[in-house]
Amino acid sequence: MTIYEPTQEALRGELLQRLAKLSAPSSAKGSVPHGVDSGVNVFGYCVNARERFARSRLPHPAVVVVLSGTKEVWRGDVAQRFPRGVPFAIPAGLEIDLVNIPDPQSGRYESICITVDAPLRQSLRASLNGLPDGPSIPGSFGIALSADLVEAYGHAASALAAPEAATAEAVARHRIVEILLLLSGTHVGRMFVAVDRAEQLEAIVYADPSYAWRVEEVAGMLGMGASTLRRHLKQAGTSFRQVCLSARMATAGSLLSAPGYSVTQAAQAAGYASRSHFARQVRAAHGVAPGRLRSVA
Structure with a gap:
């Protein structure tokens, strides 16, 4: 029996479909909150012109998916470029330049970002019984998609898009933690459970x-x-x-x-x-x- 394995391109298309319900109105600009709970911050970001944030440093690790346009992450004179539908992670503390490039057809850049604070990272680490394995692709913040990861993103987006439900926020947090646990098995997983200074240093060097x-x-x-x-x-x-x-x-x-x-x-x-x-x-x-x-x- 042949088992169908979707390509990364197909998975990216499905991920974008699942996250479309979190797209902000075309008039929205800047940060758009999608849900804030203990340990987790989920927000969208929209802009209609190319912009560069020099010497940025995130206080917490983040995982980002571009919905429209392209994101460039620069460290020194080396850039990583992430088109729409490609998840990527940024470790805490790493000084970088971020460039948001709108889509040439729509003239819009938009992304969805999840950040994770230290107490939640400690909880994730406890769930994993320690640190995840080291990287398989050094120097890259990009994350390969899997069907499970796309499904987890879809569940989280559905919960975040239904704020009227009394349990929506708790369900959304559960779904986001599911995303983070799936990411823990990737080469960027270590940055999400780094808590003390030695582990933060290790995550930066791994990057x-x-x-x-x-x-x-x-x-x-x-x-x-x-x-x-x-x-x-x-x-x-x-x-x-x-x-x-x-x-x-x-x-x-x-x-x-x-x-x-x-x-x-x-x-x-x-x-x-x-x-x-x-x-x-x-x-x-x-x-x-x-x-x-x-x-x-």
Whole structure:
């Protein structure tokens, strides 16, 4: 029996259909609240002209779906571009530039955003019995759609679009938590359960493990000085170097265990220009040489 597996394009189309009920009136501009509950903030954002928010830093992680137009997320001179129907996540504390580009035909940009505060992230972590696995696609905030994720979005949109029901807000929160639990199994899931400073640092490094992160830079992103961040990390029994190394080795192990990545590509993705240095670190972290880890996979 052949089981039909919808393509990402088909899933994006279905997701946009499910979220259409949350589209704001054409006259709406700026932030449009769709529901606020303990730990969860859901809102739409609409604009009719291209705009750029420089050096933005989110206090809580967010997952976004563009309904019309395109979103660009810039860190330095590197951009990730997200068209309509492609979910993506942004970690808390990461300093980025955001560009909203209206659709050339309608002249409108619109998106739906979910943000998650620290207590809810702790609750999600407890549900998962710890941290999710490391990333499978480093450096990307994009999220691959599944039928279950589209269904969860559809349920949440239906609840948020029916505010007259007495239980709508509680049901909507339940449906949104369902979305977050499904996302926890993706490569961006770690940013949604990062609570303490060590985990927030880890989520930032996971977002771009090839980048040469500096403690002063990350501390600034998290709104503190370098010495304060070092103190938090020491209290957590780790250090800046150890967290960065752990994230990079998890990235390396994930890529070397997956088809389609060479040792050189894995080294570059994990931030290593020297293949011999990369090999030493992989052997120390995983117990085997990179080529051996790849052949075992």
